Structures are given as structure tokens and as C-alpha cells.
Amino acid sequence: MKSTDALIAAWRQTIGRAKDAPAIFNARGQVVRKFSEIEERACDFETKIELFNAGSVIAIQIGNHEDWPSILIACLRKRLAVLPLEQSISDQQRDAALKICRAIGVVETAVPSGKTPEVVQLRKTAPTPDWGEHLPGLLKLTSGTTASPRAVRFRSEQLLADCNQICDTMEISDVDLNFGIVPISHSYGFSNLLTPLIARGVPMVLSRDRMPRAVLADLGGSNATVFPGTPVFYQAFCEMEDVPALPKLRLCISAGAPLAIAVARQFRQKFNLPIHSFYGASECGGI
Template sequence: MQTLGEVLEQTRKRNPQGIAIELNEERLTYEQLSMRVKRVAQRLQSYGLTSHDIVALLLQNTPASIIGFLALAWSGIGTIPLDPNIPPSELQTIKQQIPFVALMGERNNLNHIEQIAASRQFIDIASILANDKTQFSETEELGPTSDARSTFLYHFTSGSTGAPKAALHSQGNLVNGGALYQQTYQITSTDTLFIPIPLYHSFGMIGGFVTALLSGARVILNKRFVPSQIVNTIAQQQVSLLFATPMIYDLVARCALRETPDLKTLRYCLSSGSALSTETIEKFQARFGKPIYSVYGCTEVGIIASRWNSAHNWPLQALGRPLQGNCIRIVDEDGIDQPANTRGMLLVQTPAMFSGYYQHPEATWNVFSDNWYITGDIAYVDEQGFLYLVGRKDTFINVGGKKVNPTEVEGVLQAHPKVREAIVFGQNAGSAGEYVQAVLVLREPATTDEIAAFCRQRLATYKVPSHIQVVDEFAKTSLGKIRRSYYSNNAETPEDMKHSLVGHQIRR
């Protein structure tokens, strides 16, 4: 296993003048990146920070933030990557969970937490880079002081289906995770990777940046999301791999352009963070002539499966195949392996697997079975080895003893022309078990009668939502994933809704 510092040095020696990071007019070669990482690492060590400490990093999509991240890795200092726009109250909650000794970021970009940024516990990366001009000769180079197997990253899960927990990763995990992307998509130093998604999420950090670091590739960053600029950047910068979310692909597919540029250099459009709709795939490919490849994975174990070659005849509904080096099993409730085309619980092993959740021993115990990670997803594999996702075990709804898969119901609801987005979950119905509740975002006004009739034509009666609530927009994570737990915990009850359904109008 290797540390990120060792990977950086190998790449620097192999490709010193290659462009590592580019943001607008700011460009850093791998030689310059290495020098600045050492400079910040030396300053961190002069502050007395060691591998026994933990620092919270407000990780922006900027060269300075990447330098700070690599400097922490170089020094072996535990790191919590966080959204730079995190509210102070949420930051305080995290500090109560994980007692970090300092907050690190770029002071000029943190106006919403001025008091924290002005405190003695704040480390300003930009200030270190501006004021410290330390140079290192070949004979006195500062070497990495980290360990590839020790806990380095405290990476919070998205919290879309429950309370966020910090998944523990070593630097070796991160390097192994990047290597999976590098090998699967054949990424080299000639590639340019565009990452218009947050680097504090694993898809941007590992799939995008760590992969580029391993390959000696160029990374293009952007701080503001404008759909038309995404397209123009791909064309102008000759981007070969795009890392984005379904929400970004959907907005790009529908954005206004004076003319559609030629994206001939774009080899792969990779998508992760939430489910990718068939509508978005078709619109994007019709407009730009490029397929979108879904990446299936999670914070705990990294990338699990994907599609990676347009020449293959991939089944439309399949996630793809497990990547080389990954292992999967489909098991029943007794842990017995299931044959092809039989649904069961998906268990995985990857070279990027985490070691557990920070101070959550019970949650850790519940997701491991003989060194296999229990994803919580229900899936099956066909005879050709293609993986299909059915839904999540913990979200199945028990309606009078019959199981309802929310994913199936959501698919039907979203097929209605007046429905833009839908989520479905179970609500307690006492001795009857649960009832099916749906929350919708509409394209245009609709009534319960027409939505229910549409569902009854396509679903068994017990699967049709008993109660429907409409909201203007869904609350989502920064990757565009719907915060399901918020709606299931705060859903309107039948008593709340009974007056709103008079006249068959859906409640907003």
C-alpha cells in the first residue's frame, strides 16, 4: 500500500512539468504542487501537529485546498473533509462527535463563519502559501511522515437515508480506490479530468483527484456551477473525463447554448451520487452524442460497479459489472449465496474498504459479515455477470404482510407526465403494519385521482400510495441526492392531510 505523499512524489519525478491542477488562470505543475505541499506540511509540523491529531478541512475546489489536503496526508494528520459552506451549528455538532484540534481552510472564502476563521484554532492555507517561501533541495527534501495503513480520513456519509457517520479510511484505501478508476477507464498522463463536483465527497476526491494524482493527469476545477460553462469548458480544455452528478447532467442537457460545441475529446461521462434517469441519459446523448456511465459505489467501500466501454452491449437497466479487483455476493437472509437472476442482499469486498465508523461499534458490526460489507441494497446478477439494483432492504414497506419496493413505486410515479420527482416510503399503520406514502414534485398541477388511477393501472393495489404529499422542491445534499430521512421523519399524517384531499386536490 502507498500513501498519497508517496504517490505525489512518484508522479512528480515521472511528470514534473505536467499540469496537475488548473482553476481559471491558476495552473500548478506536479513539481510546483509537490513543493507547496511540503511547504504547508512543514508549517503544520512546526505547529506541533502530529499523526495523533485530527484537523477539520473546509475543502473547496481550489488548488490551495488540494495543497492543504495533501499536506495533511503528507504529515499523517487525521483529516475530516467538510463542505466549506457548513453552518456553524453543524460544525459544532461534528466537533462534539470528533474532537478535532484545528480547522483548516481559506479565510478569504469563509465569510459565513468569520468568528471561527478568526480564531487561534484556524489554519489559513492561503496565508501559509503567501508568506512561506521555503525551498527544498534534492538532498534535504522533506519526506512523508505518514503511514499507508493508519486511519487518515474521517469521511462522513451523505446522511440521505439516516444520520451521517464518519467512515474511517487509511491513505492506502484512497490510493486503492483511485487505482480502480485508473485501471477501469485507462486514465493516463495525457488525460484531462474535469471535476465540477465537491472534492469533499468521495466521488470527486477519490474518483477524480486521487485518480489524476496516480495517473499524472491534469485536473480542471471550477468554483461556480453554470451549465453552459460546463459544456464550454469541456470543449475549450479538451476534457477527456467528466465527473458529475445526475443533477448536473440533467441541467447541462437542458441548458441554453448558442451552438452545441464539439466534445470530441470526451471519452467518459461518469455519474454518481444518486440514480440517473433514462430521460437524462437520452437527452444528454441526443444533444452531445456522448453516453453517460453510472458509477455505483458508496463512501464506505468506494466504486463497486460501473459500465466502461461503449462497444459492449450493456443492458439498459444494469448498473454494469463489478470492477476488476472487487468481489460481490448475492445472499438470502441466511447468508446463502443465490444463483443468477435471484434477488438477495448485496455483499461486497473492494481494495478501498473502510475499517468502520468512528465511535459507532454497533453500526460497524451491523455492516460487516466475515469481512464482507453489507450494502443494504437488494440486487441480482444475470448470467453475463451484469449487476442490477432492486432497492434497499431497510426501505421495503410492509403492507399487511406484503412487501413493497419503494423503487418500483417511484419508477411508476415518475413515469407520469405531470410528475418531475418522487420518493416513496412506509409509515406506521399500527397493527396493519405500514401504509405507502409518496412525496412528489410536480411539473404541472395534478389531482390525486389521476395520480392514483395511473398507479392502479401499473401496480398491484397494495402498492398504490395511500397518501400523497406535494412539495415545491426536494431538500437535497450537495451532490443532488434527496434527503429521504427528512421527509420520512416529517411526513404529513393522514389526519394532517384529510382536509387537504377534499375535492381530490393534492396538498402542497
């Protein structure tokens, strides 16, 4: 039976028009996934999660792995709620998140790339959460104004609306190339990198070298046109000498922390590009 999930419906349109097009590049410009390969791996991954009931929560802790789109697509098709976890969190934080969200399994890998992510079943039996009529596709962790984590539910329709809002407002399309250095597991990376690839066919570069000099070099070498960055990167770029040319970069976005006006002005003067600062509250998406 064909899925009625909103993101899956958008993905069917994407794969229909961009089947053989490159979807994910590494920082050296090599194609690591075509859109057709994302679909193939999604189908393969579906067989690995057949043991979980619809409505179950599955945590994903794989860094910026190129299998992120395939895993999300497979989980949405199986009507599982995805809980992204950053690799940098402590064991105590991870255990708390898994307990609060009642996760029954976790997809993990020892390294961000190369090794195929593995599915680990946390409990043989566990009651499926009663979501009522609105089964979530994603749980975003946020501390809000407290120190303890809370989970915010999102349905696919809401994730798609957030993606469309970002892409339409910033005029991001499938002719662009996103530069992925922010964590996909973070709300910012999820909405600016992952969902535009799935719903709009916006390809991305996945870079794992977070040293500012390396990030700037990869930005220029990859010919990326869109950079979703954070204030720490923009400040570091402003302080550098002998910066490389960025001939293809047309759009810079900042989120994750407040961007100082002085940094924004200095960056524009140095690179002749404005920075669009997002207020990305987890509960409502990018603003």
C-alpha cells in the same frame, strides 16, 4: 525518514516523471499549478502543521482550492487524519462534524481560490484518538440511513485501491484531463479528482462556475477529456439549445444521485456519449 504511506509513495513516482508538467488549470486554460509547485507548497504547508501530533484530526474546508493536493500530501506525511468539509454546510453541521471527529484544527479560507488557506488551531490541548494499529489518512462524513453524521475511516492503502479501481476500469491516465466541478471535499470528487492527480498524475481543471451553461462552455473550452458530473448537470445539458462542441470529451461519469434512464438516453442521443453511472457508497468507494 522516508514515509511508508501508500499515497505518498505513489506521489513520489508521479513527481518523478511529471515534475514540470501542468497539474491544475483554471477554466480559462491557464496553468495554476505544476506538479513541482504542488510539491513545493506541500513542503511549505508541513511547517504550518508541525504543532499537531500524529493521529490528530485536521478538518479541511477550502472549497475546490488549488492547494488541496498540497495540503493532503503534507497531512499524510505528518500522519494526520484529514476530515474534508464542504463549504456549503451550516455552522451547526460544521460544529457537529468537528466534535464527532474530535478535530483539533481546521484549514480554511474565505474564498475558494486566490487566498492562501490558513490553519486554525481549535484547542491547545486535546487527547489524540486511539486509532490502534491502523492510523487513518482520511475521514469521510456520511449520514448513511440516519440523519446524524458518521465518520468512515480510510487508510491510504484503501484510498489508493479506490483510485486504481476507478482509473483502471474507466481507462483514465495522465494523458487525460479531468474537469473538476464536483466538490473535492465530497467522496465523489475526492476519489475522482484528487487521488488520480496524486497517484496517477491525472491533471485537472478547477471550475467554480456551477451554472450549467457555463459548465458546458468550460468543458468545451478547456479541452477536458473526463467529466465527473452529477445528474442535475446532465439533465440541464439535455434541455439546452445551441450547445457547444465537445471535441475532446470522451468519458462522462455520473454519481451523487440516481441518474434517470431517460436523461442518459437523451444525453447520448444529443452528444453521442454514454454516461457511466457510479454507485459511490462512501464506505466502499466507486462501483
